[in-house]
Amino acid sequence: MPLYRDVGVVLRTHKLGESDRIVTLITQDSGKVRAVAKGIRKTTSKFGSRLEPMSHVQVQLYRGRELDIVNQVELVEVASSTRAHLEATTDGLAMCEVVEQLAHDRSPSPHLYRMLVGALRQLNVAYSELLLPAFQLRLLEEDGVGPRVDRCVVCDATEDLVAIDVQAGGVQCRQHRRGVSVSVQALSVLKDVLNGRIVSLLNRPNLPVETVREVVSYGRSAMEHHLERRIRSSSLFEAPRA
Numbered sequence: 001m002p003l004y005r006d007v008g009v010v011l012r013t014h015k016l017g018e019s020d021r022i023v024t025l026i027t028q029d030s031g032k033v034r035a036v037a038k039g040i041r042k043t044t045s046k047f048g049s050r051l052e053p054m055s056h057v058q059v060q061l062y063r064g065r066e067l068d069i070v071n072q073v074e075l076v077e078v079a080s081s082t083r084a085h086l087e088a089t090t091d092g093l094a095m096c097e098v099v100e101q102l103a104h105d106r107s108p109s110p111h112l113y114r115m116l117v118g119a120l121r122q123l124n125v126a127y128s129e130l131l132l133p134a135f136q137l138r139l140l141e142e143d144g145v146g147p148r149v150d151r152c153v154v155c156d157a158t159e160d161l162v163a164i165d166v167q168a169g170g171v172q173c174r175q176h177r178r179g180v181s182v183s184v185q186a187l188s189v190l191k192d193v194l195n196g197r198i199v200s201l202l203n204r205p206n207l208p209v210e211t212v213r214e215v216v217s218y219g220r221s222a223m224e225h226h227l228e229r230r231i232r233s234s235s236l237f238e239a240p241r242a
């Protein structure tokens with residue numbers, strides 16, 4: 001079996017047999033990889049706790065037909081603040097889950113790896129509820145389906161934008177409203193996120209709780225809508241099972 005090295009982030013793990021785990025990673029050069037970590041659930045495991053979800057690791061793997069086998073693991077970064085903070089952990093795991101669903105097996109997607117590393121690092125430095133929706137919206141943009149937030153999706157009006165609709169792909173004016181109401185403040189946050197001004201946004205003090213909630217809720221529903229559509233459209237092309 002050929003041996004290779006890569007860096008990656010652990011997205012999820014699940015138990016295999018008595019003492020092993022299957023670890024899913026997004027790697028820099030090989031895309032999404034699933035690998036068996038043998039003996040990892042024994043107290044004497046040479047992997048220790050390095051292969052937990054959100055861990056940023058350097059790995060050495062044996063290439064297998066379907067599953068690779070983990071040979072060595074070294075930690076690149078430890079997200080210790082995130083792990084000590086329940087909300088940050090929840091959001092970090094949600095970021096990993098989205099990447100797991102968007103990435104394809106062994107299909108290199110270095111931007112997904114880089115974006116996840118950046119988002120998890122930011123989460124570890126200073127937690128903000130806006131990091132998860134910002135990450136989701138940037139991923140949608142990368143996939144070419146970022147929401148339009150500066151003009152009505154129907155008539156291009158730039159004023160009196162009062163609603164936002166995940167199915168329509170953005171904001172709507174009063175005349176064409178179908179989606180949920182959106183506040184002026186939430187729209188301004190969405191614009192900052194989509195224009196890459198996340199850091200200045202995070203430094204903006206005293207954003208109202210309701211505004212943050214609107215943005216969090218929009219990020220989640222926009223991503224859910226995108227993933228469902230992708231899952232549906234890929235199943236159309238799947239060969240019928242015998």
Ligand SMILES: [Zn+2]
Nearest residue numbers: 152155173176
């Ligand atoms: Zn309109």
